[in-house]
Amino acid sequence: MNPTESGQQxxxxxxxxxxxxxxxxxxxxxxxxxxxxxxxxxTKWVTFDPRxxxxxPRVTGRLFPxxxxxxxxxxxxxxxxxxxxxxxxxxxxxxxxxxxxHSLQSQLSKLEDPARRIFEVMAAGRxxxxxxxxxxxxxxxxxxxxxxTRAVQTQTPVSILLPSFPFKxxxxxxxxxxxxxxxxxxxxxxxxxxxxxxxxxxxxGAVVRILSEGRxxxxxxxxxxxxxxxxxxELQRMIELLGAGHALRLVDIEDDVIxxxxxxxxxxxxxxxxxxxxxxEANTDDEHRRYLVRNLVASxxxxxxxxxxxxxxxxxxxxxxxLTEAAHGLSxxxxxxxxxxxxxxxxxxxxxxxxxxxxVMDRYDPYAIRATVHPKPGQWGIHxxxxxxxxxxxxxxxxxxxxxxxxxxxxxxxxxxxxxPVYADTSPLPFYYQER
Numbered sequence: 001m002n003p004t005e006s007g008q009q010x011x012x013x014x015x016x017x018x019x020x021x022x023x024x025x026x027x028x029x030x031x032x033x034x035x036x037x038x039x040x041x042x043t044k045w046v047t048f049d050p051r052x053x054x055x056x057p058r059v060t061g062r063l064f065p066x067x068x069x070x071x072x073x074x075x076x077x078x079x080x081x082x083x084x085x086x087x088x089x090x091x092x093x094x095x096x097x098x099x100x101x102h103s104l105q106s107q108l109s110k111l112e113d114p115a116r117r118i119f120e121v122m123a124a125g126r127x128x129x130x131x132x133x134x135x136x137x138x139x140x141x142x143x144x145x146x147x148x149t150r151a152v153q154t155q156t157p158v159s160i161l162l163p164s165f166p167f168k169x170x171x172x173x174x175x176x177x178x179x180x181x182x183x184x185x186x187x188x189x190x191x192x193x194x195x196x197x198x199x200x201x202x203x204x205g206a207v208v209r210i211l212s213e214g215r216x217x218x219x220x221x222x223x224x225x226x227x228x229x230x231x232x233x234e235l236q237r238m239i240e241l242l243g244a245g246h247a248l249r250l251v252d253i254e255d256d257v258i259x260x261x262x263x264x265x266x267x268x269x270x271x272x273x274x275x276x277x278x279x280x281e282a283n284t285d286d287e288h289r290r291y292l293v294r295n296l297v298a299s300x301x302x303x304x305x306x307x308x309x310x311x312x313x314x315x316x317x318x319x320x321x322x323l324t325e326a327a328h329g330l331s332x333x334x335x336x337x338x339x340x341x342x343x344x345x346x347x348x349x350x351x352x353x354x355x356x357x358x359x360v361m362d363r364y365d366p367y368a369i370r371a372t373v374h375p376k377p378g379q380w381g382i383h384x385x386x387x388x389x390x391x392x393x394x395x396x397x398x399x400x401x402x403x404x405x406x407x408x409x410x411x412x413x414x415x416x417x418x419x420x421p422v423y424a425d426t427s428p429l430p431f432y433y434q435e436r
Contacts, residue, residue, distance in 0.1 A: 080423070080434060084185070114202065116141075116148075136378075157204045159209070164211070164212075165210055166214045167221075175397050181431045191208050208249070209368070212228075214231060256364070389406070395410070397432060417435070
């Protein structure tokens with residue numbers, strides 16, 4: 001879920017397709033899949049570097065914190081009950097935008113170009129994730145100037161595309177809920193605040209089209225289309241309750257973005273798969289590849305393996321079973337988990353590569369600014385909740401600190417820290433956690 005690109009060139013194109021083929025913004029007529037596959041091979045446009053769609057490795061610790069039984073609450077039914085005032089949250093987002101833009105007035109008043117004023121709001125550290133240097137953010141001005149100027153001249157909202165919000169990670173150590181909670185609500189409020197901030201320097205405002213990734217990535221993580229649709233429906237309900245329906249719009253990446261180009265998309269993915277498989281098997285030690293597999297270990301759906309793990313540990317603790325036998329069992333479980341994570345990582349990389357090469361998002365809206373949850377050159381990396389939170393809302397739960405500020409953490413970490421569960425809807429699971 002949610003790709004990061006290293007900024008390297010994705011393709012090596014000794015013979016590129018014609019401009020009409022590469023840059024077309026209306027669906028290309030492809031007689032059949034076999035003809036399309038032959039076309040991609042003949043143009044030799046399927047030579048690529050998989051690292052271009054893989055996340056740059058970072059120094060990381062354990063996937064999850066070590067926890068003792070004493071650190072977990074024995075009775076999860078205890079907690080607080082809170083009514084969520086969606087309208088107040090939406091109003092606060094507008095007020096925060098006004099306060100922030102006012103703080104920029106001395107800087108913005110010196111700029112004669114209205115498009116540049118929009119860019120400066122986007123470049124502000126409150127919204128921009130990643131350092132200016134690492135993301136080469138100032139280089140985005142020549143890339144986006146015409147798009148922003150067009151919005152100013154036509155007096156239309158700035159169009160922003162953000163692939164995100166797939167589904168809750170199917171891992172109970174990250175989050176037990178399957179539907180959106182306060183973590184997603186905080187993110188939607190931040191996106192609404194961004195559109196309000198742009199509106200204060202560009203009256204038509206902005207529209208963030210959230211490209212919902214649930215259906216395209218669901219099969220990789222054994223999340224059904226039904227569950228992804230329920231998640232998306234609840235997001236839509238939250239958007240309407242916030243009063244942000246005019247500024248935040250949910251778009252299904254499968255039906256609305258890929259479908260017009262389905263024949264071309266499927267043909268390229270089919271042509272690309274064997275080449276990627278060759279690279280994948282020949283580069284098992286590649287740091288980008290290993291980093292992705294490691295991260296997906298914590299995201300793939302593992303109910304059977306988890307049950308086997310607990311059974312093995314319990315048998316070892318309660319019986320005289322030899323430790324060597326238990327160790328062999330754990331090794332088999334680990335191997336099974338790693339195989340599934342490796343296959344998910346391969347399919348994930350194949351999808352990302354196909355999305356990038358076919359440029360279906362650019363074709364969906366050629367005038368849009370591409371936002372991302374992963375800061376990278378050429379795109380607008382944004383803080384999904386605030387500058388101090390890096391975990392994706394769909395990978396954890398919201399924790400309200402004593403100071404009133406928010407963080408996104410794994411549910412296991414929130415419980416380990418002794419945060420109090422807060423219930424706000426009909427679900428038996430917490431809507432967020434409150435620090436003591």
